[in-house]
Amino acid sequence: MSQIFDVAVIGAGPAGMAAAFYCGTRGLKPLIIDVLASCGGQCSTLYPEKMIYDIAAQPKCTGLGLVEQLQEQLYQIKHETSFNTSIKSLERKDNIWNLTTDDKETILAKVVIIAVGKGAFEPRKLGVPGEELKGVFYTVKKLDVFKNKKVLIVGGGDSAMDWSLSLKNSASSLTQIHRSDSYRAHGGSIEQVKEASKLGELEMLPFYEIKEIRGLDGEVREVTIFSNKTKEERILAVDNIIISAGFLTNLGEIKNWGLETEGNKIMVDPHKGYQTNLDGIYAIGDIAHYEGKVELIITSFGEAATSAFYAYKTIHGDIKGAAWCAKLPAGAK
Secondary structure: OOOEEEEEEEOOOHHHHHHHHHHHHOOOOEEEEOOOOOOOHHHHHOOOOOEEOOEOOEOOEEHHHHHHHHHHHHOOOOOEEEOOOOEEEEEEEOOEEEEEEOOOOEEEEEEEEEOOOOOEEEEOOOOOOOOOOEOEEOOOOOHHHHOOOEEEEEOOOHHHHHHHHHHOOOOOEEEEEEOOOOOOOOHHHHHHHHHHHHOOOOEEEEOEEEEEEEEEOOEEEEEEEEEOOOOOEEEEEOOEEEEOOOEEEEOHHHHHOOOOEEOOEEEOEHHHOOEOOOOOEEEOHHHEEOOOOOOOHHHHHHHHHHHHHHHHHHHHOOOOOOHHHHOOOOOOO
């Protein structure tokens, strides 16, 4: 690409789409880059039917529903996309960032906003016998797959709780186990699952883990679970097991870009629009870290708006003349 974009947004998940939109509202032309074939990131590839409850002004929506609304909003501004594209390296020349793709093409941009979620990831496996059998899932893409099925859900985070609440009325039986009674999910979701357990809509078993999964003709048929407190074992007849133990993540090529990192996170300065240690490169969403960060989608939207503000300021030196602001009624701020 020979043209120079104002902003290259790497990542087309919710944070990236929001960043591109806010850049557009300030009269900047963004290019959205993603390794996937379309917008959505993890929301559309891993959790399309998972319910999301913590978006302001939206009591609830699915991951795919959120992506569709963000896309509709994105259509209001001028932007371009480059899907199925992986950025291998970046280098600054004459105040322009040169992004080299896996096809050895060069993308030019004045500012870069990195919004790649958790980076490269793969599901965390339990390492128990039988985990390779058909019927073991690590994410839920279609709820109908589990309709009228005997389902076991493993985990104590938001995904485990959300899937329990989503499937309790459609699965023929539902059991949720977790290795402790300390859950990582939002308090409201935990209480809803506990209440559903009291009502007999599902069975909630803290301090239980999987010992072995057994099958017939390569498909899951039953599972042995055990209490890590009493050592009691139980055998459950199951059709499907959903393991929600999180994901193993890594920065991939990003670790070679000269950015300051800590673990699998990019360190940013929230007082400078979430700028990294490199001038003109910002990071937002799950990939970005700073002291006191709250990891929610709604947090990434605020980071997206702020990084767009600073992107404009980086390019133009001030914040005057933003195209969207100029359309507001007289007296509006």
